[in-house]
Amino acid sequence: MERVVNFNAGPAAIPQEVLEEARDEMLNWKSTGMSVMEVSHRSKEYEALHNETQERFRRLAGMGREWKILFLTGGASSQFFMLPMNYLYDGRKASYIITGSWSKAAVKEARRFGVCTEISSENPKGGFTRILKNSEVDIPVDSAYVHFTSNNTIFGTQWKTWPLVKDIPLICDMSSDIFSRPFSADGFSLIYAGAQKNLGPSGLTLVALREDFLEQARKKEELPTMLSYKVHADHNSLYNTPPCFSIYMLDLTLRWLEKNGGLEAMGRINEEKAALVYQAIDSSAGFYRNPVEKESRSSMNVVFRLPTPEAEEGFVKEAKAAGIIGVKGHRSVGGIRFSIYNACTLVDVKTAVSFMEDFKKRWG
Numbered sequence: 001m002e003r004v005v006n007f008n009a010g011p012a013a014i015p016q017e018v019l020e021e022a023r024d025e026m027l028n029w030k031s032t033g034m035s036v037m038e039v040s041h042r043s044k045e046y047e048a049l050h051n052e053t054q055e056r057f058r059r060l061a062g063m064g065r066e067w068k069i070l071f072l073t074g075g076a077s078s079q080f081f082m083l084p085m086n087y088l089y090d091g092r093k094a095s096y097i098i099t100g101s102w103s104k105a106a107v108k109e110a111r112r113f114g115v116c117t118e119i120s121s122e123n124p125k126g127g128f129t130r131i132l133k134n135s136e137v138d139i140p141v142d143s144a145y146v147h148f149t150s151n152n153t154i155f156g157t158q159w160k161t162w163p164l165v166k167d168i169p170l171i172c173d174m175s176s177d178i179f180s181r182p183f184s185a186d187g188f189s190l191i192y193a194g195a196q197k198n199l200g201p202s203g204l205t206l207v208a209l210r211e212d213f214l215e216q217a218r219k220k221e222e223l224p225t226m227l228s229y230k231v232h233a234d235h236n237s238l239y240n241t242p243p244c245f246s247i248y249m250l251d252l253t254l255r256w257l258e259k260n261g262g263l264e265a266m267g268r269i270n271e272e273k274a275a276l277v278y279q280a281i282d283s284s285a286g287f288y289r290n291p292v293e294k295e296s297r298s299s300m301n302v303v304f305r306l307p308t309p310e311a312e313e314g315f316v317k318e319a320k321a322a323g324i325i326g327v328k329g330h331r332s333v334g335g336i337r338f339s340i341y342n343a344c345t346l347v348d349v350k351t352a353v354s355f356m357e358d359f360k361k362r363w364g
C-alpha cells in the first residue's frame, strides 16, 4: 500500500526513514535479543539511550548543562496543571498570554492554584486571528512566570519573535512548532511540548527547564511525588518507568533532524512549504480564504475556508480519495487545516497544492 500524504494535526506524520529504522530494530535492539519496548529501563543499554537522547535534545536546542531534560507522560495537557502546582504557592501569581484554545486551557488549570493575569488577543466575537504585538504585552512585575503558546495549532497562528518579558521567567508550550525553525533557549526558563507533532509518537511530553528556575519550584515534600519537577530532575527523569519506546522514537527523530541539516535546514524547508500553501490560497481569487493576519500566519498549521460548507465537505472527501488525509479543521472551528510539520515533505505539500488548484477548477 502507498503511504498517504499525512496532514494529521497530532499524532502526525513521522519521517519514513525513522519508521524504517524502528522496523529494522523491532525484534533485536542493540543486540539485546529484545525490542527496546522489552528492555528494562534500569539496564545499561536503556540508560545510554536515555542520556544520549537528552544530550541530543540539548545540542539541537543549543542548551547547556544547566538545562534539565525531563521525559514525562500525561500529555502537554498535564503541564497545564503541573507548572502552576510547582510555582504558584504561598500566594505567588502568574501571567498568561492567550492566543488560542490551548493557552486558554492552560490558564483554566492555573487558576485553580493562584491568581493569573490574562493578556489576550481573542476577537470581540470569539476566536483568534492574530498574535499580540509586544506593545500590547504588559506583564505585572510580580508574576512568578509568564506562559505563552508559540504556535496555535487550532487557529493557525504563530509567534515569529518571543514576547518581551524583562526579568520574568518565560514559559512556553511549544507543542506544535518545537524544532521547526532555528531557535535559541536564551530567555526561556521552561519549555514543554507533547512529542506527537514534531518529535515522534504520542505518550511522551518533553519538559526542558533551567536549574535556576527549578530551584524556585515548590518543595517536593509538598506535592504528589509524580507531580514534582524536582523529583523528576533529581532522578534524571528515571524516578518511575519512562515511556521508553516513545523516547527511542524521539532519539531516532532527533538523529534524522541532525542528519538533515538541523533546525536551520528544517526552518528553510518549512518556510518554503508554508509559502506554497499560502500562495495557493492568496492567488485563488477568494475561493480559499485564510482568516489570519498575514504576519501571524503559522508555518506549521495552515487553516483556510472555502465558500460553502458543502465545498469544505467535498474538499475533505476528495482529498482523501486523492491520498491526502487529515485536512479537516479542528472540530471547534471547522474549515480546512493542513498540518505540515517537519516530517511532511516538500513533495507532499506540492501534491496538496496541485490538488487545491484542481479542486478549485472543478468547484470554483
Ligand SMILES: Cc1ncc(COP(=O)(O)O)c(C=O)c1O
Pocket: 009, 010, 074, 075, 076, 077, 078, 102, 149, 151, 152, 153, 154, 173, 174, 175, 176, 194
Ligand atoms: C499547542 C498545544 N498545546 C497542548 C496540546 C495538548 O496536548 P496533549 O494532547 O499532548 O495533552 C496540543 C494538542 O494538540 C497543542 O497543540
